[in-house]
Amino acid sequence: METVLAEILDRRAATPQRLLAAMRHAVLGGGKRLRPFLTVETAVLCGANAAIAMPAAAAIELLHCYSLVHDDLPSMDDDDLRRGQPTVHKAFDEATAILAGDALLTLAFEAMADDGAHPLPETRARLTLGLARAGGMTGMVGGQMLDLAAEGRWGAARLTPDDILHLQALKTGALLAFSVEAGGLAAGADAGLQARLAQYGKAVGGAFQIADDILDHEADAATLGKRAGKDAEKGKGTLVTALGLTEARAICDRLIDDAIAALDCFGAEAETLRDAARFVGARRS
Template sequence: MSSAHHDEALPTRLARNADAIEALLDRLLSFEDGPGEIARPERLLAAMRHGALGGGKRLRPFLVVETARLFGASEAQALRAGAAVELLHCYSLVHDDLPSMDDDDTRRGRPTVHKAFDEATAILAGDALLTLAFEVMADPETHRSGEVRAALALCLARASGLAGMVGGQMLDLAAEGRFEPAPRALGEPDIRRLQAMKTGALLRASVEIGGLIGGADAAALDALRRYGRAVGAAFQVADDILDVEATPEELGKATAKDADKGKGTLVSALGLEAAKRERDRLRDEAITALAGFGEEAGMLRAAARFAAARRS
């Protein structure tokens, strides 16, 4: 199948995967108590469901599932691992939207969790989504091997914590001037590091987790990490460009917030046209990293093109 055919097939594959993830998340966030549980507080669960269900491209679980597919892994296991990544991603969105963070009122065209419920409930909903992510990843149903499950949890923790997504959010807040002393202007290397942590790390981990589920060897994992790193960077540059060019209706959230808050982006550092060239360079770097996987990686190559060209 040619690259054009993979690009044409991508929306259908993305939608099918999103439906499967949505159904799995719906089951994981059921109002019925699970094995060994005492009770699921109704308001907390409703807030979790608001934050996790009913929207989004589910790109991260798509990367998990499509990477695992390269190695003939069980789709059911890959979907569970992908759902764990998505639960963690959704927790980060719930917390990022809080008044003390990015202070957003809408997400995916709907009120954010703290607006639909209240701030305390949103904090707890994020905490619970984060914890559930690791519960799902550590469950034997996700993989029969305890060693593999430990590797999956370690990968997810490293990508999402101190030196990953949470650390990146801290750097972002500091760059806004939240803390003393006053920050210096971010240079291009600072911006790349911040974005690699805040956004890129979890996208890269999604690809690595798919490889781990599939039993990829060290050389394959290294190539997948290079692909994931480039896709994550391209995705973020595309996001910076959309913040300048897209309408709030297209994105389902406010735009121009980066500039309003004085946030450093590659658009501000390089200029719009140079940022677009860098986005395309990163897309090509991601595609090149998959050279050793042949035609079977066609959908991952299409995903790289999609991440760079997205309009929402």
């Protein structure tokens, strides 16, 4: 995936060099690459060659990286550290970071809609539509807006656990769930398999954010590669603050169990995706 992402960026050599350097800093600075992994492994599980899902996987990761650049801005979460290195607005400047994020967002859609992204035009269209929905106002961007509101920026906010789960399903869960859906789409999976994959992706997406909230409460910056304890500082709505660590862990564990159960129809061939779900629940960074 690193090679694919680097090639996509390097094909844009005519881009202003400071902008391209900031984009490369945002994309090629490490990371778990969980979303593209899910896309590729889901496609393989559905009987396709990994190569057919690579363009979609790369597009999803580009959109994810844009979201991190903007999420770290002073007007958002105001973070100085990401993946163990300075955030883009610290390594460059705020204006460059905004433009780098904008460029990565549009590049994600260019990569997904490109003729080389999938041999079938209707599949490219479905993948591009799915990316827009997962990343837009009814997905990640909408969730980020709810997250800012939960900090009390525009008045007192009292979130119930259900409110928090809805927020997280949009902000984090939507793109993770689409990462799984995209693999099925790229492979041409039938409606029955796609339904089971959707159950898996939704559960993994929910568990990922809860695990992230637990890590923010327990881990340190050296382990996380980013600032720890920021949720409590900003008064963010999380299940940890609403229900406590024990109950938050219990919900996370139940979601992991749900994700694993959703793959029953695939048999032993789905063990890689089951391991991915277990990793989400047990990760330490």
